Amino acid sequence: MGHLNFRRRMLRAALALAGIASTLAPAAVQAQEPRFIVVASTTSTEQSGLFAHLLPAYRQASGVDVRVVAVGTGQALDQARRGDADVVFVHDTAAEEKFVAEGFATQRRNVMYNDFVLIGPKADPAGVKGKDIAAALKKLSAAGQPFVSRGDKSGTHAAELRLWKAAGVDLAAARPAGYKECGCGMGPALNMAAATDAYVLADRGTWLNFRNRGGLAILVEGDTSLFNQYGVMVVNPARHPHVKAAMAQQFADWLVSPAGQQTIADYKIGGEPLFFPNAVR
Amino acid sequence: MSVLSESFGAAAALVAQGDGALWRTVLLSLQVSGSACLIGAGFGIALGASLATYRFAGQRLLVLLVNTLLALPSVVVGLLVYLLLSRQGPLGALGILFTPTAMVVAQSVLVVPLIAALTRRLLLGSLAEGGDQLRSLGAGPGRTALLLLVHERFGLITVLLTAFGRAIAEVGAVMIVGGNIDGVTRVMTTTIALETSKGDLPLALALGFVLLGVVGAVNALIGLMQWRGTRTPAQAFG
Amino acid sequence: MSSPPPLISLHRAAVRYGTTLALDGVDLTLQRGDRLALVGPNGSGKSTLLRLLHGLLPCDGERRVHPLQPEERLPTFAMLFQRPFLLNLPASWNVRVGLWLRGVPRAEHAERCATALQRVGLVRLAGRPARELSGGQQQRLALARAWALRPDVLFLDEPTASLDPGAKREVEALIAALAADGITLVMSTHNLGQAKRLASRVVCLDQGRMLADLAVDRFFDGASLPEAARLFVKGELEWAT
Numbered sequence: 068m069g070h071l072n073f074r075r076r077m078l079r080a081a082l083a084l085a086g087i088a089s090t091l092a093p094a095a096v097q098a099q100e101p102r103f104i105v106v107a108s109t110t111s112t113e114q115s116g117l118f119a120h121l122l123p124a125y126r127q128a129s130g131v132d133v134r135v136v137a138v139g140t141g142q143a144l145d146q147a148r149r150g151d152a153d154v155v156f157v158h159d160t161a162a163e164e165k166f167v168a169e170g171f172a173t174q175r176r177n178v179m180y181n182d183f184v185l186i187g188p189k190a191d192p193a194g195v196k197g198k199d200i201a202a203a204l205k206k207l208s209a210a211g212q213p214f215v216s217r218g219d220k221s222g223t224h225a226a227e228l229r230l231w232k233a234a235g236v237d238l239a240a241a242r243p244a245g246y247k248e249c250g251c252g253m254g255p256a257l258n259m260a261a262a263t264d265a266y267v268l269a270d271r272g273t274w275l276n277f278r279n280r281g282g283l284a285i286l287v288e289g290d291t292s293l294f295n296q297y298g299v300m301v302v303n304p305a306r307h308p309h310v311k312a313a314m315a316q317q318f319a320d321w322l323v324s325p326a327g328q329q330t331i332a333d334y335k336i337g338g339e340p341l342f343f344p345n346a347v348r
Numbered sequence: 349m350s351v352l353s354e355s356f357g358a359a360a361a362l363v364a365q366g367d368g369a370l371w372r373t374v375l376l377s378l379q380v381s382g383s384a385c386l387i388g389a390g391f392g393i394a395l396g397a398s399l400a401t402y403r404f405a406g407q408r409l410l411v412l413l414v415n416t417l418l419a420l421p422s423v424v425v426g427l428l429v430y431l432l433l434s435r436q437g438p439l440g441a442l443g444i445l446f447t448p449t450a451m452v453v454a455q456s457v458l459v460v461p462l463i464a465a466l467t468r469r470l471l472l473g474s475l476a477e478g479g480d481q482l483r484s485l486g487a488g489p490g491r492t493a494l495l496l497l498v499h500e501r502f503g504l505i506t507v508l509l510t511a512f513g514r515a516i517a518e519v520g521a522v523m524i525v526g527g528n529i530d531g532v533t534r535v536m537t538t539t540i541a542l543e544t545s546k547g548d549l550p551l552a553l554a555l556g557f558v559l560l561g562v563v564g565a566v567n568a569l570i571g572l573m574q575w576r577g578t579r580t581p582a583q584a585f586g
Numbered sequence: 587m588s589s590p591p592p593l594i595s596l597h598r599a600a601v602r603y604g605t606t607l608a609l610d611g612v613d614l615t616l617q618r619g620d621r622l623a624l625v626g627p628n629g630s631g632k633s634t635l636l637r638l639l640h641g642l643l644p645c646d647g648e649r650r651v652h653p654l655q656p657e658e659r660l661p662t663f664a665m666l667f668q669r670p671f672l673l674n675l676p677a678s679w680n681v682r683v684g685l686w687l688r689g690v691p692r693a694e695h696a697e698r699c700a701t702a703l704q705r706v707g708l709v710r711l712a713g714r715p716a717r718e719l720s721g722g723q724q725q726r727l728a729l730a731r732a733w734a735l736r737p738d739v740l741f742l743d744e745p746t747a748s749l750d751p752g753a754k755r756e757v758e759a760l761i762a763a764l765a766a767d768g769i770t771l772v773m774s775t776h777n778l779g780q781a782k783r784l785a786s787r788v789v790c791l792d793q794g795r796m797l798a799d800l801a802v803d804r805f806f807d808g809a810s811l812p813e814a815a816r817l818f819v820k821g822e823l824e825w826a827t
Contacts, residue, residue, distance in 0.1 A: 073676050073679065073713070083573075105446055114545060114546050122530075132532075134532055135529060135530070136446055136527030136528070137528065138527075149435055149436045150434075150440070151435050151445055151446070252545055253545075254544070254545030254546050255544075257547060261547075277547040279548070280547070307435065309435065309443070478671025480667070481670070481671040483642065484640060484642055484663075484665040485664075485687045485688070486688050487687050491687060498674075498675070499673045499675070501674075
């Protein structure tokens with residue numbers, strides 16, 4: 068009877084479905100790979116391209132896969148507090164010291180620094196160009212030109228707030244006209260600045276890697292208060308026993324070792340190094 | 349608009365080059381969203397069919413809930429699943445956060461309401477036409493649901509394709525629970541988001557075109573299978 | 587003349603849809619071997635009465651189903667609808683679904699399905715998707731599905747209303763053959779000629795009330811009908827007196 072042919076067709080469909088389903092299994096199996104650690108770091112570090120350069124070298128040296136989850140500094144530290152990372156690698160010394168004080172890490176160590184630069188429209192309507200960031204920010208707040216702030220509890224955002232304070236501008240009391248908080252990462256903030264001819268504080272690494280510059284250029288650089296210190300911390304296994312302490316420690320040690328430091332120094336864009344290793348030995 | 353044509357050309361070039369990293373990313377997208385649809389279908393079809401054929405107290409409320417969940421933003425789903433899978437969360441001990449498995453979980457949660465709502469809608473039509481007759485043959489709500497699902501099997505394929513489209517196009521959930529880790533949990537949509545943040549808009553658009561092309565190919569393939577399935581083979585005697 | 591045993595009896599049965607009274611105070615006893623036709627204008631409650639007898643609707647008043655004698659079990663029912671709902675499966679599978687739903691042992695499926703399809707003359711089309719059959723063939727398939735269940739009572743809701751004349755004749759012939767086998771029939775129809783051909787007993791309804799309940803020849807000779815019923819019959823059959 069006709070039902071035999073129908074049955075055959077249904078069987079074929081079921082087999083096809085099972086075939087498709089079986090190709091999906093590997094995606095789940097990947098999670099079982101044993102030798103890896105999770106590093107919580109920042110979007111600016113990721114977007115500078117440093118990890119694409121650094122991590123293959125580390126895998127070569129140690130056989131350990133480093134999985135970087137790149138979020139804002141504040142989020143990275145919160146993630147580590149929750150135990151969802153093995154290592155924290157961010158650039159906000161004050162927040163890192165607080166992290167250690169809270170007991171989530173036993174120590175923080177310097178790894179490298181890069182610097183921030185003040186980016187703005189080439190025409191520079193606020194006239195801030197120069198080497199003095201405090202003076203530049205004072206002029207900006209007076210001129211009321213558009214300024215994009217990341218506003219996302221990131222290391223860059225924290226640095227930006229410190230610089231406004233050092234320039235004597237009280238953001239809470241009187242926001243400069245044109246000050247916009249996007250609550251976003253460095254890249255989107257730069258996109259926004261490019262689109263609206265605004266000023267923005269950025270880390271050099273992201274800027275050098277950034278493709279959508281529009282009419283923007285570096286206006287202020289070289290001021291020592293623009294230096295941005297990166298630190299590494301291993302999440303304390305006493306607080307989170309599941310942390311892969313041995314592999315995490317191995318990675319942190321490598322970053323501050325001569326080999327790691329040299330690898331960092333070797334990372335250049337257009338012949339220019341982005342980060343300057345400064346681990347204390 | 350030159351950006352668009354530039355990106356379209358770049359997309360074609362990417363495909364022609366056969367860049368290994370690109371295809372691995374595409375494959376991961378397909379695997380994650382495909383798995384999520386199949387898993388979501390298990391729950392969603394059962395839920396949707398039951399909502400169509402069973403009568404129980406609070407049914408209207410449940411239908412309302414399912415329809416409302418259709419508007420659940422993917423980033424909210426991502427956040428909820430993150431809290432679930434975080435070490436501090438109830439399922440933290442599984443240790444699947446920041447792996448493709450977590451992404452499959454998040455997208456499954458995302459598509460279940462969609463599949464349920466669409467399945468229910470699909471069955472209500474046939475139910476109106478033949479619910480009485482099935483009942484007179486002695487079918488209870490469970491068997492009615494089963495028979496109508498078989499009856500409407502081609503419509504179900506469309507439901508699943510719709511869910512697949514929703515899953516593979518979303519970025520909020522997989523970004524949060526996957527962490528966009530290079531080579532591990534980076535999928536097409538999170539790559540596009542990353543390239544956009546790096547300001548490389550033409551590349552981001554090009555990747556967008558590639559993703560569209562892949563989804564289009566999947567739809568075409570399924571459409572072809574369906575067409576062959578509904579053609580009448582000339583049968584004399586089975 | 588001994589009266590045949592009752593199968594289903596209704597006493598002061600009424601059915602409400604919201605505020606509308608679809609059936610109002612109907613007394614009816616269906617007897618084994620009856621070939622009962624329910625006639626009346628649209629909206630008279632024929633379909634409602636049919637479904638009520640089957641048990642598909644709740645009612646106010648009393649509905650009792652009596653066990654069969656001498657089998658000592660409750661009668662089984664099957665129903666045929668004006669537009670049969672067939673699943674998007676081969677024709678034979680539709681019959682098997684009916685058997686499955688009724689709980690017939692799997693071992694019997696093939697044989698009962700084959701016999702049923704043979705009875706209605708659809709063996710050749712057994713493998714065809716049911717939805718591709720013509721209107722008449724679909725109704726014959728529905729009949730096969732119902733017949734395979736070996737029901738004691740077969741309910742038919744305007745079974746030929748949607749069919750062309752040729753198909754109508756085929757289906758009527760099958761229904762008559764089933765009746766000859768001893769199945770009790772309850773059929774609603776607006777086609778009085780059909781009622782005359784197939785029924786042994788006619789019930790006429792209007793606006794939810796029963797106007798007449800008579801043996802078929804008495805119904806159609808006109809003399810014993812109440813006025814309202816006679817007008818209805820006259821309207822439908824030009825040559826009725």
